[in-house]
């Protein structure tokens with residue numbers, strides 16, 4: 001039997017990406033500091049995969065996504081896509097790339113124009129990119145069908161739909177230009193739990209049908225578990241850990257990943273009652289003034305002196321498993337046993 005290795009092709013390559021925002025104050029709006037929203041991220045996205053991006057509020061997930069589709073201009077670094085660097089590419093070339101790089105937002109109501117009927121909302125990107133109105137309208141009907149709505153729904157307005165249906169409209173619009181990569185920024189977080197699975201299932205079916213690559217942003221590790229091939233864990237503008245789904249859930253190495261995993265409830269009430277949790281103390285530090293050394297050290301239950309002095313560089317601890325920590329946990333080790341139950 002010949003073993004055929006699945007070739008992996010990088011579709012997007014991010015190197016040392018930094019996206020900072022100025023902090024302004026006073027009557028003259030003088031720049032008094034900078035928010036380091038994304039602060040030195042390097043990662044490759046593989047064609048056809050779903051890469052989950054997880055981290056707490058404010059850690060820079062949306063800024064990373066917006067930098068990729070150039071809704072915000074990165075400060076430095078590079079994002080290579082189709083032979084172009086999205087960070088420095090000229091406006092006209094970016095227009096062309098934008099067809100292939102799309103973003104779907106958390107709040108489908110805020111991102112859909114309430115005054116336009118749905119067929120116009122879905123057709124608009126095609127018309128902007130030169131498709132005739134008649135053809136765009138016909139394709140909009142097809143796209144609505146593809147996301148589980150009816151072409152007749154096109155004559156209605158966004159407020160006439162439920163949250164889940166509105167997100168389907170947002171997804172149809174993102175598909176209009178036949179993109180290769182879609183950044184899904186918390187696409188189901190605003191929806192009822194019962195609707196979330198339906199939308200996730202739809203996204204999976206569309207990925208198969210249209211050969212899509214996804215970056216799927218979420219707050220916690222439970223949402224992306226089912227859909228992701230790999231997961232990147234972010235903390236304060238940087239990557240803490242990046243690995244295959246199985247490694248992240250079964251062999252987590254970064255103490256931050258451990259604490260995120262311990263926050264996911266277990267469905268079995270007996271196990272849940274027995275389980276010891278590591279609850280992180282303190283707030284997330286400000287991205288305008290991140291801690292020295294390892295950014296997680298101010299909340300890390302196993303931090304040592306070295307963590308304040310030296311920035312941990314990402315290290316590959318096993319194939320495809322990167323972790324940025326001076327004291328990564330071994331397979332099978334838990335934070336609870338390292339810290340002791342007194343510090344639960």
Ligand SMILES: Nc1ncnc2c1ncn2[C@@H]1O[C@H](COP(=O)(O)OP(=O)(O)OP(=O)(O)O)[C@@H](O)[C@H]1O
Pocket residue numbers: 021022035036037055056057058059060061062063064219287
């Ligand atoms: N346009 C902007 N101008 C100034 N600061 C910004 C801007 N956009 C984001 N920030 C700041 O950058 C940091 C990262 O924000 P971002 O929205 O990327 O985080 P996030 O991980 O998506 O958070 P959430 O989970 O709440 O959506 C935050 O401190 C935020 O206040």
Ligand SMILES: [Mg+2]
Pocket residue numbers: 061062063185
């Ligand atoms: Mg966000």
